[in-house]
Amino acid sequence: MTGWLDALIQGVLLGGLYALFAAGLSLMFGVMRLVNLAHGDIIVLAAFAILVVAGKLGLDPFVAVALAAPILFVIGFALQHVLLNRTLGRDLLPPLLVTFGLSIIIQNGLLQIFSADSQRLRSGAIETASIPLGGGIAIGVVPLLTLLSAIAVIVVLNMIFYRTPIGRAFRATSDDLEVAELMGIDISRIFATAMGLAFVVIAIAALYLGLRANFDPTIGPARLLYAFEAVIIGGLGSFWGTLAGGVVLGLAQTIGARIDPEWQILAGHLAFLVVLALRPRGLFPRAQD
Amino acid sequence: MPFLETRNLTAFYGDFQALYGIDTSLDKGETIAIIGANGAGKSTFLKAIAGLIHGTPDSVQLEGMPIGARGAADIVKLGIALVPEGRRLFPSLTVEENLLIGGYGRKIAGPWTLDRVYALFPILRERRSMATPALSGGQQQMAAIGRALMSNPRILLCDEISLGLAPIIIADIYAALPQIKAEGTSVVLVEQDIVQAMKVADRVYCFQEGRLSLTGRPRELTREQIHRAYFGS
Ligand SMILES: Nc1ncnc2c1ncn2[C@@H]1O[C@H](COP(=O)(O)OP(=O)(O)OP(=O)(O)O)[C@@H](O)[C@H]1O
Ligand SMILES: [Mg+2]
Numbered sequence: 001m002t003g004w005l006d007a008l009i010q011g012v013l014l015g016g017l018y019a020l021f022a023a024g025l026s027l028m029f030g031v032m033r034l035v036n037l038a039h040g041d042i043i044v045l046a047a048f049a050i051l052v053v054a055g056k057l058g059l060d061p062f063v064a065v066a067l068a069a070p071i072l073f074v075i076g077f078a079l080q081h082v083l084l085n086r087t088l089g090r091d092l093l094p095p096l097l098v099t100f101g102l103s104i105i106i107q108n109g110l111l112q113i114f115s116a117d118s119q120r121l122r123s124g125a126i127e128t129a130s131i132p133l134g135g136g137i138a139i140g141v142v143p144l145l146t147l148l149s150a151i152a153v154i155v156v157l158n159m160i161f162y163r164t165p166i167g168r169a170f171r172a173t174s175d176d177l178e179v180a181e182l183m184g185i186d187i188s189r190i191f192a193t194a195m196g197l198a199f200v201v202i203a204i205a206a207l208y209l210g211l212r213a214n215f216d217p218t219i220g221p222a223r224l225l226y227a228f229e230a231v232i233i234g235g236l237g238s239f240w241g242t243l244a245g246g247v248v249l250g251l252a253q254t255i256g257a258r259i260d261p262e263w264q265i266l267a268g269h270l271a272f273l274v275v276l277a278l279r280p281r282g283l284f285p286r287a288q289d
Numbered sequence: 290m291p292f293l294e295t296r297n298l299t300a301f302y303g304d305f306q307a308l309y310g311i312d313t314s315l316d317k318g319e320t321i322a323i324i325g326a327n328g329a330g331k332s333t334f335l336k337a338i339a340g341l342i343h344g345t346p347d348s349v350q351l352e353g354m355p356i357g358a359r360g361a362a363d364i365v366k367l368g369i370a371l372v373p374e375g376r377r378l379f380p381s382l383t384v385e386e387n388l389l390i391g392g393y394g395r396k397i398a399g400p401w402t403l404d405r406v407y408a409l410f411p412i413l414r415e416r417r418s419m420a421t422p423a424l425s426g427g428q429q430q431m432a433a434i435g436r437a438l439m440s441n442p443r444i445l446l447c448d449e450i451s452l453g454l455a456p457i458i459i460a461d462i463y464a465a466l467p468q469i470k471a472e473g474t475s476v477v478l479v480e481q482d483i484v485q486a487m488k489v490a491d492r493v494y495c496f497q498e499g500r501l502s503l504t505g506r507p508r509e510l511t512r513e514q515i516h517r518a519y520f521g522s
Binding site: 174175176178179180181184185186187286 | 339340341360365379381391
């Protein structure tokens with residue numbers, strides 16, 4: 001019995017990580033209808049960036065991420081402004097091709113620089129610290145921080161989107177590009193800002209990716225898949241939905257693993273298919289479109 | 290020098306030419322109406338001024354400044370706002386958010402604020418936190434006009450604001466026009482409703498298949514002239 005309860009708790013916590021992977025993707029899709037096939041690789045890239053910043057400056061990863069975040073904002077802004085904005089239009093294929101190419105470039109670039117060795121972010125005692133809940137169940141401090149960070153990210157994104165002028169501009173642009181321009185909104189700037197913001201979220205996701213497990217340059221595509229599944233399960237255009245999607249995925253995986261360790265990944269994909277079959281628009285679709 | 294002028298304005302959709310050398314002018318505080326049959330190019334004309342369609346720089350001039358090649362986001366900052374055909378409110382924004390976004394990045398000081406728009410269209414205040422798809426057609430039109438006003442336009446371009454509305458509602462909406470004009474705003478009205486257009490416009494331009502077919506002051510134009518300018522002879 002405690003085994004199952006443990007699986008539920010760990011599943012929710014794991015869901016926090018998937019929600020972090022997914023939040024950036026959800027943001028990009030929500031604002032610019034961009035399906036970013038390089039999303040997983042960019043998370044891995046950000047993890048390496050934190051590794052380097054932490055290593056070179058001798059900083060704790062939690063501090064390094066605070067330094068890396070503004071840099072990543074600028075990189076995301078520039079990537080959108082210089083490259084991705086040119087691919088967006090009526091045709092859906094160019095952004096897919098370009099981000100797919102980006103994915104390959106990032107993977108191979110990282111392999112060149114860092115080799116295929118697996119790496120890990122080190123943060124001392126906190127990595128293994130856990131809080132006993134009694135009854136033989138304990139929750140790790142890092143997984144707990146992951147979930148809390150995911151919730152914080154979702155709350156902040158919602159505040160930006162629903163309480164600020166730039167958030168209004170994000171939503172208006174996503175509704176109707178042409179009329180958004182008529183309002184004086186500089187579309188390419190808005191898109192670039194959204195991408196910069198997504199990169200900050202990616203930095204946070206990368207921190208926990210690197211703290212919780214080993215990573216190497218090739219694991220990006222699987223993170224993309226989890227992120228994508230979480231976004232679709234939750235319903236496009238809703239950040240709380242994305243969090244719920246991450247949790248559903250995490251739960252499915254830990255429950256699957258509890259039945260048979262080999263079933264972990266498969267159970268996640270099955271949960272995705274079941275949700276898609278029962279609710280094609282996800283659990284919390286936005287009212288319109 | 291006219292306030293706003295188009296000179297030999299042309300417009301294309303791909304290979305299709307929608308406007309052929311349109312010359313028009315608008316003075317400060319003046320209201321002009323653009324009339325013409327479906328497909329005559331009226332909306333295209335407004336889009337070209339608003340920067341949604343680009344032409345040669347000289348084809349649109351604001352106080353002599355060439356603005357024909359500028360983008361829409363620039364044009365609104367120069368004080369030209371478009372109320373687009375079909376209203377096109379942002380469906381995921383509330384009424385109030387639609388009005389606020391109308392003032393996004395506005396560069397021009399002026400009289401229009403949320404309170405002024407609500408005073409102009411009091412029903413919008415009651416509906417301020419509703420999503421726009423829940424509004425009636427007339428209310429949506431009021432919100433679309435209010436949204437354009439929030440940029441403090443010196444020139445307001447209105448594309449068929451009476452479309453699909455009951456006569457009494459049209460009268461309500463047109464009743465707001467004098468208050469808008471009282472701020473010194475010039476107005477370009479595209480109207481299918483000729484009677485309405487003739488009533489409020491200082492001058493009328495009639496389009497026919499992308500060309501100007503008639504220009505004049507409403508009182509000086511006869512029914513036959515207008516009929517011919519509309520449909521050709
Ligand atoms: N996006 C577009 N792509 C191709 N052709 C277009 C496009 N928009 C308009 N047209 C064509 O350009 C011509 C002028 O269209 P426009 O919308 O300016 O007419 P209009 O006078 O506003 O008509 P209506 O009274 O029906 O609104 C029409 O022949 C129309 O079919
Ligand atoms: Mg039209």
